[in-house]
Amino acid sequence: MPGGRMPGVLARILVGRGMRSFADGFVALLLPIHLSRLGYGPAEVGLVATATLLGSAALTLGLGFAGHRVPLGRALAGAALLMAATGAGFAGIEAFWPLLLVAFVGTINPSSGDVSVFLPLEHTLIAHLVDDAERTAVFARYSLIGSVGSALGALSIGTLHWFDQAVPEGAATQVLFALYGVLGLATLLLYAGMPDVAPAAEHRRTASLGPSRRRVWGLAALFSVDSFGGGFVVNSLLALWLFQRFGLSAAATGTIFFVTGLCSAVSYLVAVRLARRIGLVNTMVFTHLPANILLILAAFAPTLPVAVVFLVLRSLLSQMDVPARTSYVMAIVEPAERPAAASLTAVPRSLASALSPALAGAMLGAGTFGWPLVCAGALKIAYDLTLLACFRAVKPPEERTPPEASD
Structure with missing residues (x-):
């Protein structure tokens, strides 16, 4: 692609990311409220969250294996159309099993992170558009x-x-789901006609994974542990815990998530500088560990203010690993492997995390103590320590010494 068109494509990706994240932010809190108004309990909320993540995992995995053949711009437009259809489905359907089916095939995201099919497509485009020094x-x-x-x-x-x-x-909740669908149509208009960005001609012969297979599968296995833990505290279920444990209103809970979201946003800026100083893997681990300890402490908080303090402090640290992790995966594979690597390391964030919301829903149905928070924190700590042990010696190009880079 001519260099003059790259900034325009990148800007469209970033605008699309913002619109979808806004939609995900209110739908994650809307989902338990909507299902409660339809007469469903915590167990059903957990099952719907599980279905959304399983469906996203299946679609993302399939796309990863075909990613070297599918025009990325066209695939993004198709995902946006699916988002619009998902909003229409949730706005018009009340029976549980049809809702569960829409959740499985659609794009509803109950999590604070992006676990949808958009993720590997956009990551691949960005990795092709920027060089190593700017990637993180x-x-x-x-x-x-x-x-x-x-x-x-x-x-x-x-x-x-x-x-x-x-x-x-x-x-009211149906109207807000219809708004989610409208944002999907707006995303479709944004991505319609998006030019394809392909690897250089010398890399196109490689289908899916090649020489980086062992690294990618190792990271995917580790990310599955992290994602399984994260599934216990997806936003929909964390909001449900706050509703049950402290009797919060939807507006108060939304305000808490607004504050934690802004704290996470600030942390991304710090993550870039930290990664340049101590490296990508160290940034991922040494910010994630204290965040997970704070999550466990929040479960034992005796009052709402104490719980909120722990959750806010956690949000300042818990997402610093996100840009570092994404940049790391894209850096340690060949250019033609990026669609498959993005999908095969993103899928665990849906597939493994899909198993735990149903368990968390059952826990919250049995009592209001924050057992889901404890389980999440413990599993994530195990992931951090294992990642450090297995991958601290695998350096991205920008961290290699000159002799190593020339090999």
Whole structure:
């Protein structure tokens, strides 16, 4: 692609990321409220969250193996159309099993992070558009925009009270799901006609994974542990815990998620400088460990203010690994392997995390103590320590010494 068109493509990716994150931010909190109003309990909320993540994993995995053949711009437009259809489905369906099916095939995201099919497509485009020196900074900007968008989306859930007054009784949550669908159409317009960005001709002969297979599968296995832990505290279930444990309103919970989202956004900027100083793997591990200890402490908090303090402090640290992790995966594989590597390391964030929301829902159905938070923190600590032991010696190009880089 001519260099003059690269900034325009990158800008469209970042704008699309912001719109989708805003939609994800309010839908993650809207989901348990909507299902509760339809008469479903914590167990059903957990099952729907599980279905959304399983469906995203299946679609992302399939796309990863075909990613070297699918035009990326066209695939992004297709994903946006699916997002629009998902909003329409949740707005118009009330029976549980059809809702579960829509959740499986659609793009609803119950998590604070982006676990949808958009993720590997956008990551691959960005990796092709920027060089090694800029890669981590651009992924940090991508993550920052996503975090701010998600925070604003969480804050906007406070408008639910206004919608309750403005539309027929019981229709407010359906209207907000319809808005999610409208944002999907807006994303479709943004991505329509997006030019394809392909690897250099000498790399196109490689289908899916090649020489980096062992590294990618090793990272995928580790990310699955982290994701399984994260599934216990996806935003929908963390909000449900706050509703049950402290009796919070939707507006108050949205405000808390707004604050934690902004803290995460600030942390992305710090992550870039930290990665340049101590390296990508060290940044991932040494920010994640204390965040997971704080998550466990939040489960034991005796009062709401104490719990909020722990959650806010955690948010300052817990997402610093996101741009570092993305940049690291894209750096240690060949260019033609990037679509497969992005998908095969993103899939665990859906597939493994899909198993735990149902368990967390069952835990919350049995009591209000934060057992899901404890399980999440313990599993994530195990992931951090294993990642450090296995990958601290695998350096991306920008961290290699000159003799190593010339080999």
